[in-house]
Amino acid sequence: MKNKHRNSPEDSIKRDLTAAYRLIADQNLTDTIFTHITARSTQGDDQIYINRFGLFFDEVTPESLVLCSISGEVCDPGSRLEGLSDITNPNGFAFHAVVHRARSDANCVIHLHSHASTVVSLNPAGLIGLTQNAMRFNGQIAWYEYDGVNPNTEQLSDMVQVMGDKPILAMRHHGMISVGRSVAEAFHRAFYFNKACQEQIDILSSVKNPLLPKGPSVDKSLSYFTNPERVLGEREWPGWLRYLDRKFPNWDKN
Numbered sequence: 646m647k648n649k650h651r652n653s654p655e656d657s658i659k660r661d662l663t664a665a666y667r668l669i670a671d672q673n674l675t676d677t678i679f680t681h682i683t684a685r686s687t688q689g690d691d692q693i694y695i696n697r698f699g700l701f702f703d704e705v706t707p708e709s710l711v712l713c714s715i716s717g718e719v720c721d722p723g724s725r726l727e728g729l730s731d732i733t734n735p736n737g738f739a740f741h742a743v744v745h746r747a748r749s750d751a752n753c754v755i756h757l758h759s760h761a762s763t764v765v766s767l768n769p770a771g772l773i774g775l776t777q778n779a780m781r782f783n784g785q786i787a788w789y790e791y792d793g794v795n796p797n798t799e800q801l802s803d804m805v806q807v808m809g810d811k812p813i814l815a816m817r818h819h820g821m822i823s824v825g826r827s828v829a830e831a832f833h834r835a836f837y838f839n840k841a842c843q844e845q846i847d848i849l850s851s852v853k854n855p856l857l858p859k860g861p862s863v864d865k866s867l868s869y870f871t872n873p874e875r876v877l878g879e880r881e882w883p884g885w886l887r888y889l890d891r892k893f894p895n896w897d898k899n
């Protein structure tokens with residue numbers, strides 16, 4: 646299929662980030678205007694795009710995105726939208742910036758207070774490998790104890806230390822963070838992590854003694870999903886963009 650969106654790399658980042666906001670809204674994974682998704686600019690490792698604070702995720706457009714330095718100064722406020730006083734959420738931005746700063750591979754950071762991830766965060770056993778969607782996260786999740794709203798600098802530094810090089814940080818009593826080398830990869834992980842959490846909730850509430858998967862197929866699945874050579878999400882991302890085109894025409898217009 647001919648690619649009808651021929652954009653500069655920077656335009657593509659803004660469009661992909663907008664798509665992630667729209668898809669997270671479409672999948673009912675939002676917490677109104679709270680939580681954020683950020684992406685590193687192609688103009689340098691120290692510049693990050695975030696949503697204009699106050700916009701619902703399904704209102705985000707490429708031109709409304711705010712470009713900030715990693716220390717939080719606004720480089721480009723994006724399009725100014727009526728009725729919004731704040732440009733960014735400083736606490737939210739600091740939360741994301743610390744992950745981008747600590748992880749050169751984190752070109753996109755997604756933080757969610759999604760229902761399923763928050764419920765599973767209370768399970769002492771964490772995410773159990775009951776389904777293929779859960780198995781893919783074997784060894785990929787760091788668990789972080791609750792540290793209250795708006796963590797201070799020291800707590801943020803502890804948070805990234807606990808996260809280490811894992812692609813998912815499951816936050817007890819709170820939600821989750823996923824990171825990716827691309828927006829597509831971070832979205833893929835957030836989508837499947839939430840799907841796996843919902844599956845676990847449904848299984849544990851409806852099956853008394855669920856079967857545990859066993860045999861060589863488990864190892865095969867684990868090595869398939871955790872192969873670092875594979876950039877996750879790239880294959881289906883164009884499909885997600887077409888989904889948005891079909892369902893929300895002009896979603897990427899400004």
Ligand SMILES: [Zn+2]
Binds near residue numbers: 757758820
């Ligand atoms: Zn949060």
